Amino acid sequence: MKKYCCLSILLCSLLGHCAAQEGNALLQKVRDKLNLVDNYTATGVMKTNISFLRVPQAEVTVYFRKPDKMKIRNDKGISFVPKGAVTISLNSIITGNNFTVVDGGTESLDNKQVRVLKLLPADENSNVILSTVYINEKAAVIVKAKTTTRDNGTYELHMQYGRFISYGLPDRVVFIFNTRDYKMPKGVTFDYGDARVQTPGADGNKDQRGQVEITYSSYLVNKGVSDDVFK
Amino acid sequence: MWNLLQFELYKTFKKPRTYISFGAIAAIVFLIQIALLINGKEYVQFILSSVDETLLIPYAKVTNGYWICFVILNLLLIHVPILVALVAGDIVAGEASAGTLRLLLTKPVSRTSIMVAKFLTCVIYTLALLIWMAFLALVVSVLLFGRNDLVVAKQFELLQIQQSDVLWRYFAAFGFAAVALIVVAALSFLLSTISSNSIGPIVATVSIIIVLTILSEMHIPLYDNTVRPYIFTTHMLGWKGFFYINSSADGQTIPGSVSDGASIVRSFFILLAYIVVFAGSAIFIFQRKDILT
Numbered sequence: 001m002k003k004y005c006c007l008s009i010l011l012c013s014l015l016g017h018c019a020a021q022e023g024n025a026l027l028q029k030v031r032d033k034l035n036l037v038d039n040y041t042a043t044g045v046m047k048t049n050i051s052f053l054r055v056p057q058a059e060v061t062v063y064f065r066k067p068d069k070m071k072i073r074n075d076k077g078i079s080f081v082p083k084g085a086v087t088i089s090l091n092s093i094i095t096g097n098n099f100t101v102v103d104g105g106t107e108s109l110d111n112k113q114v115r116v117l118k119l120l121p122a123d124e125n126s127n128v129i130l131s132t133v134y135i136n137e138k139a140a141v142i143v144k145a146k147t148t149t150r151d152n153g154t155y156e157l158h159m160q161y162g163r164f165i166s167y168g169l170p171d172r173v174v175f176i177f178n179t180r181d182y183k184m185p186k187g188v189t190f191d192y193g194d195a196r197v198q199t200p201g202a203d204g205n206k207d208q209r210g211q212v213e214i215t216y217s218s219y220l221v222n223k224g225v226s227d228d229v230f231k
Numbered sequence: 232m233w234n235l236l237q238f239e240l241y242k243t244f245k246k247p248r249t250y251i252s253f254g255a256i257a258a259i260v261f262l263i264q265i266a267l268l269i270n271g272k273e274y275v276q277f278i279l280s281s282v283d284e285t286l287l288i289p290y291a292k293v294t295n296g297y298w299i300c301f302v303i304l305n306l307l308l309i310h311v312p313i314l315v316a317l318v319a320g321d322i323v324a325g326e327a328s329a330g331t332l333r334l335l336l337t338k339p340v341s342r343t344s345i346m347v348a349k350f351l352t353c354v355i356y357t358l359a360l361l362i363w364m365a366f367l368a369l370v371v372s373v374l375l376f377g378r379n380d381l382v383v384a385k386q387f388e389l390l391q392i393q394q395s396d397v398l399w400r401y402f403a404a405f406g407f408a409a410v411a412l413i414v415v416a417a418l419s420f421l422l423s424t425i426s427s428n429s430i431g432p433i434v435a436t437v438s439i440i441i442v443l444t445i446l447s448e449m450h451i452p453l454y455d456n457t458v459r460p461y462i463f464t465t466h467m468l469g470w471k472g473f474f475y476i477n478s479s480a481d482g483q484t485i486p487g488s489v490s491d492g493a494s495i496v497r498s499f500f501i502l503l504a505y506i507v508v509f510a511g512s513a514i515f516i517f518q519r520k521d522i523l524t
Contacts, residue, residue, distance in 0.1 A: 047483060052282075054478040055391040056380075056486065077380040077393055078293060080286045152285075179285045182389060184278065189386050190305060190448070192471040193494055210285070 023103040023117045027133075029140040031094055033168035039065040040169065041220040046072070046079060050210035052182035053080060060214065063229045068092040071230050072214075082212055084155045085175045090168075093131050093145055098122050109134055114143055127151060136161075141168050153178030164219050172215045179210040235340060235348040243318060243352050252314035253363055256307070260367040263303050264375060267294060274302075278384050296373030297381040297397050301474065303368040308408055308470070312415040312440050314360060319353040319419035320432035323517070327427040333522050346424075346514045353416040358409055365405050383474045392476050396486045404470040407495070410502050411467040415440065417509035424513040424520070440464060463505045466498035 042062045048055050058079045063071040068091050072081045104116030119131040127149050134144035145157040155177050159170035243249055267274060271294035279288055323346075326332040335345060381397045383390040392400070415436065422432035443464040446454050459465050472495040477488035489495065 047481070049482040051482075052387060053389050053391075054476065054482055054484050055389075056393050056484045078289055078382065078391060080282075080288060080389075080391075082285060083287055177285070180281065182281050182387065184281075184384055184386050189384055190309070190468060190471075191386050192468040192475070193491060 023101040023115075026115060026135060026137060026140070027094060027101055027117060030133075030135060030142060030168065033140050034091060034094070037064075037066070037167050037169065038222050039063075039225040040167075041223065041225060042169075042216050043218050044214045044216035046074075047213045047215075048080065048210075049212070050080075050179055051208050053210075055080060062214065062216075063225050064091075065225045065230070066091065067095050069230050073229070082175060082177045082179075082210060084149075084152055084177050085212055090142055090145065090157070090159075093119070093133065093147060094142075098126075099131075104132065107134065109144060112136065112143075139165055141165060141170075164216075164221075167219070167221055169219055169221070170216070172213065175212045175214075177210050177212075179208050181208070232344055232348065235344055236351055239322075239348045239352040240355060243322070243356060248321075249318055249356065252317055252360055255314060256311070256360065256364050257367060259307060259310075260303055260364070260371070263306065264299060264372060267299055267302065268375065271299075279389070282389070292379050293382050294376060295379035295381075295394075296369070296376040297378060297394065297401075299372040299376050300369045300401065301381060301383065303372070304364075304404070304408075304470070307364065307368070308411075308467075309444065311360065311364065311412060313437050315353075315357050315412050315415045316419040316433045316436035316440075318356050319416040320423050320436055321429035322349050322353055322420060323423040323513075324426040324432050325423075325429040327522075328429060336522055342518050343514055346517050350417070350420055350510050350513070353420050354413055357412045357416045361405060361409050361412060365401075369401055381474070385475070390474070390476050390478075391484060392474065393484075393486055396476075400473040403473045407470040407473070407499065410499060410506070411463075411470065414463050414467070414502050414505045414509070417506045417513070421509045421513040421516075424517050461501075463502060466501050469495050469498035469502070472498070 040063075042064075044060055044062065046058045046060045048058075056077075058074045059076055060079060061073050061075065063069075063073065072079065072085065099119040099121045102118040102120060104118050106113050107116050108114075114134040115137050117133050117135060119133065121128050121130075129148045129150060131148075132146045133142050135141070136143050139161065141159070141161055142157075143159050143161075146154060147156075148154045155175065158174040158176070160172040161169075162171040164171065272290040275288070275290050275293050276283060279286075279293075282288070323332070326335060336342065338345075378394050378397075380394050381392045383392065418439065419432055419436040422435050423429070426432045426435075443462045446458055446462060447465040447468075472491060473489060475490040476484045476486075477490045478484045
């Protein structure tokens, strides 16, 4: 009996070790693909959907440089970019080895089988508590990432790939984040009409979800990005 | 009639006090522009402090000429009625107290013509004041701060209007503001008709506007459902309606749209009705008045 118990424990730990190794290997494949890109300049259309914000669609230029420098710029107007959108990128999630990979098995996402990996930061003071990535194993790309932070709640990234999949770059990114209500004193705004009618979804000080979607039209990969862009 | 109007305009614009309003507007606009040129970022931070943690706000782009103009109008259009009352409150009562009204009525023109000419003078003065304000607030601000999208802060919403979609809104807003200020001119004109000294109508106009503005802005149910929809100060803010852009279900603004056009039209006609009632009453009272001074 004792022998069987020891054997099953050994088998379980071996299986766990193998799964983690498999997860690490898969993550490395994704990382290798992302490493093909040192920098890029991409153009696209950004749509913002936040309960208190009414903004037009914006033509934006997205600049990226390894390891985690990112800038979203609207040269033709004003764009309100969620802070997390430039700090929580795919590279920032999976760069380095300072986390433990836990294999979460497979799941169906948009009718496609994806591999789920949970990344637990080794540094207990890290702002990120847990990242979960959903990987298309065949293409070695992340299709969804969910990151829970200490300060700013949970961020979600949804990626759709097409023309630039060979670089691991998405055609469409949806970034979902937590946002709080916006309110100004009536005495400052002097609104016309009945301002007491709140925007749909606005409810006291409760946290809400905001969404930013960028549909890319072109990428200029590894052609260099100036330092001035990120200032 | 044209001669009478020219005569009234000459009298009004010959008085140095007429230009106090133009000087006051220039001083206020320049002070606001200088303040926002130096501390514009802090002001935007104050307005957008509740979203500053979530969003990256391009402060330098937000503080552009269109936005500065909106801030100036927001601050000034509450106070400009006082400046309008300075001239409109004096136009009949000033002559009564100076003893020239009887002399004026010895001319072979009807009392109605005299009153119409005086009211048109008030209207022209109000329009001149508004054009001066538009020039300083819009043209000078755009020259100083440049152009970009306009961000409008409402109590529960932030609206962004593309720069190509802003200018027509300002023309419409100034047009609406002209009607709103003519209501004040008409009220002051009416009070000027029933008074024999010019201080009374000016102070009375200012007092009425202060009381009614408080009633409009207090949002107490007792007044909201009874008085507020009918008082003109509620509708004077209608110029802002042109900046309340409509949006689709997913929060994207629709260029060229206005979220509540019907309310603006209703406010416009209510203000027109006030003008007709105030100016008509003034003419009616003046026709039956014993002119003793």
